[in-house]
Amino acid sequence: xxxxxxxxxxxxxxxxxxxxxxxxxxxxxxxxxxxxxxxxxxxxxxxxxxxxxxxxxxxxxxxxxxxxxxxxxxxxxxxxxxxxxxxxxxxxxxxxxxxxxxxxxxxxxxxxxxxxxxxxxxxxxxxxxxxxxxxxxxxxxxxxxxxxxxxxxxxxxxxxxxxxxxxxxxxxxxxxxxxxxxxxxxxxxxxxxxxxxxxxxxxxxxxxxxxxxxxxxxxxxxxxxxxxxxxxxxxxxxxxxxxxxxxxxxxxxxxxxxxxxxxxxxxxxxxxxxxxxxxxxxxxxxxxxxxxxxxxxxxxxxxxxxxxxxxxxxxxxxxxxxxxxxxxxxxxxxxxxxxxxxxxxxxxxxxxxx
Numbered sequence: 001x002x003x004x005x006x007x008x009x010x011x012x013x014x015x016x017x018x019x020x021x022x023x024x025x026x027x028x029x030x031x032x033x034x035x036x037x038x039x040x041x042x043x044x045x046x047x048x049x050x051x052x053x054x055x056x057x058x059x060x061x062x063x064x065x066x067x068x069x070x071x072x073x074x075x076x077x078x079x080x081x082x083x084x085x086x087x088x089x090x091x092x093x094x095x096x097x098x099x100x101x102x103x104x105x106x107x108x109x110x111x112x113x114x115x116x117x118x119x120x121x122x123x124x125x126x127x128x129x130x131x132x133x134x135x136x137x138x139x140x141x142x143x144x145x146x147x148x149x150x151x152x153x154x155x156x157x158x159x160x161x162x163x164x165x166x167x168x169x170x171x172x173x174x175x176x177x178x179x180x181x182x183x184x185x186x187x188x189x190x191x192x193x194x195x196x197x198x199x200x201x202x203x204x205x206x207x208x209x210x211x212x213x214x215x216x217x218x219x220x221x222x223x224x225x226x227x228x229x230x231x232x233x234x235x236x237x238x239x240x241x242x243x244x245x246x247x248x249x250x251x252x253x254x255x256x257x258x259x260x261x262x263x264x265x266x267x268x269x270x271x272x273x274x275x276x277x278x279x280x281x282x283x284x285x286x287x288x289x290x291x292x293x294x295x296x297x298x299x300x301x302x303x304x305x306x307x308x309x310x311x312x313x314x315x316x317x318x319x320x321x322x323x324x325x326x327x328x329x330x331x332x333x334x335x336x337x338x339x340x341x342x343x344x345x346x347x348x349x350x351x352x353x354x
Contacts, residue, residue, distance in 0.1 A: 001340070004072045004097075005332040008054070008090030009082030009110045011035055011046045015057050016329035017065040017072075021337065025064035026329055029053045036178045040168055047085030054093055069101050076336040079107040081140070106345050108332050111135050111142070112152070114292040116338065117331035121320040124338075128288050128315060134277040136163040136301075137293035141230055143280050146290075150344055155280055160233040163269055163295045170239050170265050174258050185298055187262035194259075217242065217264035220272055230276065232269060239265055266300050274304035281314055291318040297325035 007014040011034075016026035031049050035041045062068060077094040079087060098105035115133055130147045132155070141158035161169075164181060171180025176187075218238045221231055239261060246257050253261075273295075281289050289309060295301060296318050309316040319325045339345045 002067065002071050002073050003333055003336055004069075004075045004094075004103075005108075005329040005336060006075070006077040006090045006094045007110075007113070007327055007329045007332050008050050008086050009078045010086055010327055011041045011049070012327045013050050013053050013057050013090075014327060014329040015054075015061045016333050017061055017067060018333045018337070019065075023330060023333070024067070025061045027057050027061045027064070028326075028328055029057050032179060039172045039178050041083070043083045043085045046083055047089050050086055050089035054089060058093070069097060069103075072097075072101070072103050074336070074340070075103050075105040076108050076332055077105065078110050078113065078332055080109060082110050106336070106339075108335055110327075111140055111293075113331040113335045115144070115146075115152075115290070116335040117292060117319050117324040117328075118290055118317050119334050119338070120324050120330055127290070127317055130284075130286050131288035131290050131317075132277065132280040132284060132286055133290035133292055134273060135293045136273060136291075136295040140293065141232075143277060145280070145284055145286075149338060149342070155284075156228040156230065156276065158230040158232065160231055161236065163232065163273060164293070166232045166236055166269060167295070169236050170261075173236075173240055173243050174253055174261065176258065181295065181298060184262040184266055185300065187259045188266040188300065191259035191263035195263075216267070217260070218268040220268055222272065222275075228276075230272065235265065235268055266298075270298065270301040270304045273301060274308055277305060278308040278312055278314065282312065287313070288315040288317065291316075292325075294325060294327075297322050 001020055003018045005016045005018070011031040012028050013031075014026065014028040017024045031041075031046060034045065034049060038045070075094050075098050077091050079091055094105055097103065114135055114137065118127060129149070130145065133144045133146055135142050135144065141162040142154055143156045145153045145155055147153075164179075167184055168178060168180040171177065171183055176183045218235060221234050242261060243253065246253055250257075277289050277291075281287070289305065291302065291305065302318055305316055308314075324331060
């Protein structure tokens with residue numbers, strides 16, 4: 001069974017071909033350099049770039065797999081959520097191939113695919129259900145309870161901004177470039193090393209609760225009255241006030257200012273995310289937590305969750321490789337594979353509807 005998978009939900013054009021459980025080829029064209037010029041993704045620009053490269057990426061993937069479209073048995077394509085112009089590019093190409101070649105085509109949910117990225121390079125038995133999963137990326141920030149692969153119950157979500165969006169906006173405030181996550185994490189790590197040298201290694205080993213007792217640059221908002229959800233718009237506002245204050249005092253942000261603000265911002269957002277994920281596991285009396293989405297690449301977040309899980313004796317799972325945290329066609333395939341294995345799809349869908 002040969003599967004062709006398309007992922008074009010935002011600014012990465014990713015196409016993969018699998019033969020049963022084996023990845024034959026995957027190619028991803030990134031638009032980071034283009035969107036760096038506008039400090040973020042412009043939907044119309046992203047769609048145009050997808051259109052410019054998608055056939056080249058498709059042909060390269062077919063060549064790498066030593067196949068033609070006549071060899072494909074199924075097409076699976078991301079249809080939601082995401083940037084509509086970008087999604088339309090992928091679904092239009094995939095649907096056209098489906099109609100011309102009479103290949104069954106089926107839709108895939110982007111968030112669900114991110115969750116299933118945790119199964120890549122793992123055996124099915126390696127992930128123990130039931131569990132709670134935090135998905136955190138540019139457009140989503142949710143915690144799900146999963147009794148099994150197909151039983152997803154959304155527990156909590158963000159009232160406003162998602163985690164990755166907050167990273168991008170804060171990076172823009174400090175003139176750091178796009179995407180903001182890796183840049184902020186790098187500066188944050190450098191500042192933490194300076195703290196270790198100054199105060200000792202023990203600082204990095206403190207729990208989130210212990211750090212809360214210390215003076216922090218930005219507050220942690222736990223939404224006490226409705227603590228099940230997230231809110232990060234307040235954090236962006238706090239960072240903006242701090243940036244404006246320092247520019248007023250010094251005329252510009254120094255490198256040390258950027259390091260400190262990056263560290264304090266990253267601490268504020270990762271501590272809240274980690275605490276609420278573990279809190280969900282406590283409330284549901286579950287022993288496994290999972291992380292998915294772009295921000296699952298953030299080392300600080302993984303460290304915070306790991307510390308809390310160690311104290312609570314919880315199992316913690318996150319994508320096996322950095323590339324599986326990003327938008328990629330492999331996560332579309334792995335969800336496809338299990339849907340076919342467990343017959344979790346309609347037998348024939350010839351047109352994908354948006």
